[in-house]
Every structure is written in C-alpha cells, then in structure tokens.
Amino acid sequence: MSDIQTPADEFTESLPPACPPDEAVRANYENAWRYVDSNPPGEADFRSHAFLSNKNPPPGVTLCEWSSCSLFLSHNKSYHLLPKPKKKYRFIARLRITDQCGYTQSNGKHVHFWRFKNASPIVLEVAPL
C-alpha cells in the first residue's frame, strides 16, 4: 500500500490479509471503463466475485484479485464478444476514478480496483454493448 495506512474497514468489501497488495496505489484515472449490467450503474455493478459468491478463486487468481473488480484503460467493447460477458453485461460505463475512490493495480490495460466504503467513481457516460 502507499505510505498512508488505510484501515481494512475503510474498504467497501472485507478484504483478505495483505490486500490490496504493496504495488497497488491510489491514483487518478481521467477515463476508465467498466462493464456493467445496469444504467445507471448501481452498487452491484462494482461488487467483486469474492463478495458475490462463496467460491474460492480459480487457479491463477489470488484471493486479493478475486476481491477486486475489473476496469479497463481503453474503451474496448471487444470483451462483449466473449460468451460470459455477452450474457452478463449490457452496458459499458466510462468512469473517472480519483485517488479518493480506492486502490488500483494496473498492468497498462487492465486494472484491479479495490473501492473505499462510501466512495463511488464518477460515472461520465454509459453506453449499450
């Protein structure tokens, strides 16, 4: 985490130990995109799989990543061509994420997002998929 310690109960979900990871930061993103199922996006659209199911994460996914939700750094509707996203999501939301929203870990394309309690990303635009 950054040099500011954030109490665990400041996050909207209960996170596992050492989560978010050290590499995660509080950053500003002028534009980030999230696949959502409602317009306007609601609380449920930002819930992680850890919150929504009782299942352990699949191989290759850490419990911490399982407790995040996915954002993208470019407007890319292509994921809606994949079987599960095609059924699950109906919209793509363009968001502004500030460093007051939570912690993020980015690989340049995909962002894991751990949201603070009582913090919501600013929804700039919602478009149908």
Add this chain to the structure above:
Amino acid sequence: MNISAEKKWKKFHARLVGTLVHLDEPQVVLLDHGFDAKIIGVAIDKYGYDYPFLGAEISFTQLQRYHREFVDLRYLFLMPKWKKWYIFDLGKMDAAGSIPLRIASQADYTNEEHLPAAGFFARNHTHALDVDPIEASQKQTYLIDGSWSPTDLSTFFGKINDLYSFFLGLKKFTSPNATIEQQRKLIDAFTEHALRGGSSYVSFYTDLKNLLGIDERLAMGGIKKESPGYVTIEGRGEILEELIQAFTIYNKNLNGIRELYKDLHSYLSKMGLLKAGPDFYGISLASTEQIRRYSSKISELLEIDYELIELLTHQHPLLSAKILLSHCRRLEKYTLFFTEGRVKLPPKS
C-alpha cells in the same frame, strides 16, 4: 514456462499455461496438452461446474497465427487443427497443475452461447503469458497521400513483401543458427526456378515467403486510407530496418544502378539469355565473366553481398544476374511510390 512443451500429457488432462483475458474472472485461458497441442478455453455458463470452460484443441502454428492476428478467436473454435473440443472446470485443477478434460458434445461446441463472436483478436488480451509463442514483431509506418487504387495498395505491399522475404532469406542463410535443412531449402528457392520471365520470378519470391515461420511473416498492421493517411507493416524489426536502408542506398546510387541495370539487361537480351534457364550451358567463358562483372558492380552499389548470392545459386552467374535484376525492379517499383510523392517515411522521433 515452455509453451511448446513436448511432454506428453495424459489424454484427458491438460496443464494451465495462463490467463489471456481477465474481466472480473478468467475469461480466456490457455492449456498445454502435449506436443503441438494447445487448448484455448473460453469461460462459459454450465450447470454443475465451478469455473466451466469450453476448450478447442489447436496446433502451435494456429496459436502463432492467432497471436499475429491472422485469425480471430472464433476461428480457433470453429476450425481447431485437432478437431477436438473439451469442457473443463478450472476449479478442478490439482496440486500438480493438471486439469481434467471431458470431451464436449456437439451440442456444447456448436452452441453459440458457448462460442466467442467474430472479431475478437489477440490484441484484446489483458494479460501476456510468461512466454509468448512468437517473438514480438516490430512496426514500420509509411505515410501515404494522394489517390490510391486497390491495385496500388496491393502492389506497394507486394513489393515490400518481396524485398522483405529476400533480405530475410539472406539473413537466415548466414545465421549461425541456420540448420543444414534450412540452408538447403533456401538454395532450392534460389535455384529451382528458370527465371525466364514473369511468373517464374513470382514463384521465386513465393518460395522465399513460404520458408518463413508464422512469427517472421510480414503482416499489414493498420491502414488509414485518407489523404494524408498511413500504412503500417509488421515484421522482424532488423529486416524492416534493412528495407529502409535499401531504399536509402538505392536513392544514393540511383543513376549508377539504373545504368548498370540497363547494361546488364541489354547484354543478356543481346546474348539471348533472358529466356535461358539455369540448365542452359551455352554461355561462353567470356560472357560468363562479363555477366559476373556487371552483377558484381550492381551488388556493390546495392550494398548486397554478391558472393552470398553466388553461394545461393551454386555459382550460377546467369541465375545470380537475373535475381539481382529482379531485386532492382522491385526496389525501383517500391521507390517509385516515394518519387510520386504518395509515400514518405515518418519523421524520426
């Protein structure tokens, strides 16, 4: 992590290589199933499974073609090389990393709800594998302007592709990693064609292209057909660089090359050798030497290793001369687009 693993896995087990797309959970994964058998999987909904995937068993070449974006993801599921589809549950992976596979029913692998729609390409992957199946290709952009017919675009890309294959062929022949088999095939490409005209030259360059691996082949990246616009090509970076160099050298020595081309071509025409094939032995020693002189001078101006050309043609002066002339014609056509003002290179950043 070795993607081209040669280890044979149990028939109905595969090993997870990695996640290619993650959107809240893994959406596209790659499994290894042994020699030349990879399983590309997409997450689906299926009752009774924790993390169900539909997988298609593809070859390593298909995986390379997918990564180079010659084919999309849907194609891999419609035309997997090994014609096998599986249902697997990522949640059933054991401690050794082995995932059990179940043969998918036709109802499963033809169900549109289980298949990716057309148009999903490898550039959309959110995560790279530890070891990518191809060496990353480099890009070269050409700025275009003016009017372009479809034939113009085809000619431009075609000439670049011929030159690229030629330079890559020379490079591969002299590479310390070249096998005897690879060198033999390159020599075959240089010597098997009569080079009597038109189509036999096309066949020569086609043979060179066919010797390239999927990861080496030239591909057209982006194209913006506007005035001004651009064309981007992708390939081996060092060869793309050599193409640019060849253009610079050709321009620098343009008059000398054109003069020598005219002299060599006229000489071969006068001697009745333009239509003669590699099996023609009626060339006098004096003519042979004259042809070699012309070829050697042209090579010097083109900054191409003439001895290497001779090595590839089994020291056949007529073949070497014709190959050099065809190379010049391609450089000339490629350069013409620049001379016409319709192509230029972007400013160096």
